[in-house]
Amino acid sequence: MSAKGYVEKVLEEVKKRNHGEPEFHQAVREVLGSLGPVIQKHPEFEKNALLERIVEPERQIIFRVPWQDDKGAMRVNRGFRIQFNSALGPYKGGLRLHPSVYTGIIKFLGFEQIFKNSLTGLMMGGGKGGADFDPKGKSDSEVMRFCQSFMTELFRHIGADTDVPAGDIGVGGREVAYMFGQWKRLTKLFNGILTGKGLDFGGSLARTEATGYGCVYFTEEMLKERNDSIAGKTVVVSGSGNVAIYAHQKATQLGAKVVAMSDSNGFIYDKHGINLDTVQRLKEVERKRIKEYVSEHKTAQYTEGCSGIWNIECEIALPCATQNELDEKAAKTLVKTGCIAVAEGANMPSTPSAVQVFLDNKIAFGPGKAANAGGVATSGLEMAQNSQRLAWTFEEVDEKLHRIMIDIHKSANEAAKEYGTPGNLVNGANIAGFLKIARAMMAQGLV
Ligand code: NDP
Numbered sequence: 001m002s003a004k005g006y007v008e009k010v011l012e013e014v015k016k017r018n019h020g021e022p023e024f025h026q027a028v029r030e031v032l033g034s035l036g037p038v039i040q041k042h043p044e045f046e047k048n049a050l051l052e053r054i055v056e057p058e059r060q061i062i063f064r065v066p067w068q069d070d071k072g073a074m075r076v077n078r079g080f081r082i083q084f085n086s087a088l089g090p091y092k093g094g095l096r097l098h099p100s101v102y103t104g105i106i107k108f109l110g111f112e113q114i115f116k117n118s119l120t121g122l123m124m125g126g127g128k129g130g131a132d133f134d135p136k137g138k139s140d141s142e143v144m145r146f147c148q149s150f151m152t153e154l155f156r157h158i159g160a161d162t163d164v165p166a167g168d169i170g171v172g173g174r175e176v177a178y179m180f181g182q183w184k185r186l187t188k189l190f191n192g193i194l195t196g197k198g199l200d201f202g203g204s205l206a207r208t209e210a211t212g213y214g215c216v217y218f219t220e221e222m223l224k225e226r227n228d229s230i231a232g233k234t235v236v237v238s239g240s241g242n243v244a245i246y247a248h249q250k251a252t253q254l255g256a257k258v259v260a261m262s263d264s265n266g267f268i269y270d271k272h273g274i275n276l277d278t279v280q281r282l283k284e285v286e287r288k289r290i291k292e293y294v295s296e297h298k299t300a301q302y303t304e305g306c307s308g309i310w311n312i313e314c315e316i317a318l319p320c321a322t323q324n325e326l327d328e329k330a331a332k333t334l335v336k337t338g339c340i341a342v343a344e345g346a347n348m349p350s351t352p353s354a355v356q357v358f359l360d361n362k363i364a365f366g367p368g369k370a371a372n373a374g375g376v377a378t379s380g381l382e383m384a385q386n387s388q389r390l391a392w393t394f395e396e397v398d399e400k401l402h403r404i405m406i407d408i409h410k411s412a413n414e415a416a417k418e419y420g421t422p423g424n425l426v427n428g429a430n431i432a433g434f435l436k437i438a439r440a441m442m443a444q445g446l447v
């Protein structure tokens with residue numbers, strides 16, 4: 001069979017066997033769509049059914065999460081942990097708490113995570129989990145009871161050398177800490193079972209900042225390739241959560257001006273720049289809506305609805321909220337209004353046709369699995385520190401993170417060139433990430 005025919009056959013099977021999971025189909029299509037030239041060069045991959053194996057999770061765990069709300073009512077959510085691939089190390093990847101969570105979302109995220117983790121060069125397999133719990137409007141004690149119940153089932157499936165969860169949408173320091181506390185009660189183990197822990201109990205300095213910082217370091221590498229830099233550029237960052245906040249911080253440190261941010265209700269714009277201290281207080285401390293920002297900053301405007309953020313003129317766009325938040329129309333607007341670089345802080349924020357617009361117009365485009373890999377890379381560094389019972393300084397961790405992002409850019413860029421599509425970092429990241437996993441799976445026999 002031709003390489004193209006083999007890829008199409010596997011894609012068809014994925015659609016048939018994972019019915020009603022469009023996000024997962026999308027993520028698989030994006031990766032497999034880059035692999036034609038690799039399959040051509042390595043017929044042994046087809047002979048050994050490597051693609052068929054790589055699209056099938058090693059293990060999927062779905063469980064009931066019962067908890068009690070503040071009024072005493074019994075509530076039930078559905079919990080997930082999908083242990084996708086352990087060829088390169090223990091399963092590693094975040095937990096998402098959002099009402100939209102279902103198998104298709106966790107599978108897409110778990111699948112992306114395999115290649116992202118491979119790109120970091122650290123020993124980490126891929127996995128993802130979460131629940132369809134909505135943390136919005138819940139009290140601290142409700143969140144605690146939910147997290148404790150979630151861990152009461154999850155603990156029997158994970159381990160510091162087996163599967164190490166972390167944060168994602170709706171899971172930050174508070175949730176990780178509650179889960180860690182429950183893990184300890186259940187197992188008596190104080191170890192690196194979760195990353196993104198508090199600094200007082202095994203967390204790593206710079207993990208909080210890592211995804212956003214890493215995304216900007218990656219952008220810097222893409223611009224360097226074009227003899228350009230971030231300094232002096234106008235930037236739009238979508239979202240106002242963990243990734244968005246620290247992308248803003250690093251871009252600002254490097255001399256750029258961030259003029260817009262958003263949440264799931266709407267976006268704020270100020271041509272003089274968005275004040276990060278205010279956003280941090282509103283979102284990290286007070287857990288309020290982004291709309292509150294304009295009552296404190298008179299030159300800023302708030303617009304209801306989050307997709308309009310891409311109409312704002314900018315040179316660099318950093319989508320840092322969620323999947324499929326940037327569509328073809330938005331991509332065309334960005335290109336028309338002078339955007340030169342897009343780096344995905346979120347997972348799969350650009351739709352496939354938006355990605356095509358960026359590639360066709362030679363925009364410097366950093367796909368999520370490369371551009372946002374700094375978060376999980378620093379989780380890997382947290383695991384290394386936990387194993388040694390040591391804590392590195394902020395500067396040490398940040399320097400390692402920076403190095404890793406430079407190396408990811410380099411390997412994606414080189415793979416893109418080697419396989420015939422220079423400058424296409426989508427192909428480059430997919431191929432570079434895939435090759436390492438493929439080699440490991442081939443060496444490990446029928447796994
Ligand atoms: P947070 O929960 O801290 O923030 C999420 C942000 O995105 C919030 O501003 C939220 O708005 C907004 N958002 C969430 N869902 C939607 C939606 N359906 N439509 C519009 N806006 C939405 O999450 P993170 O910052 O951690 O994660 C953001 C993205 O980055 C996700 O795609 C995640 O998978 C990815 N990522 C995260 C990493 C990490 O280390 N945390 C690492 C790599 C990638 P609101 O408050 O209104 O919900």
Ligand code: 2IT
Binds near residue numbers: 092116372373
């Ligand atoms: O998507 C991601 O890479 C994350 N949410 C971070 C995962 C991790 O294990 O730090």
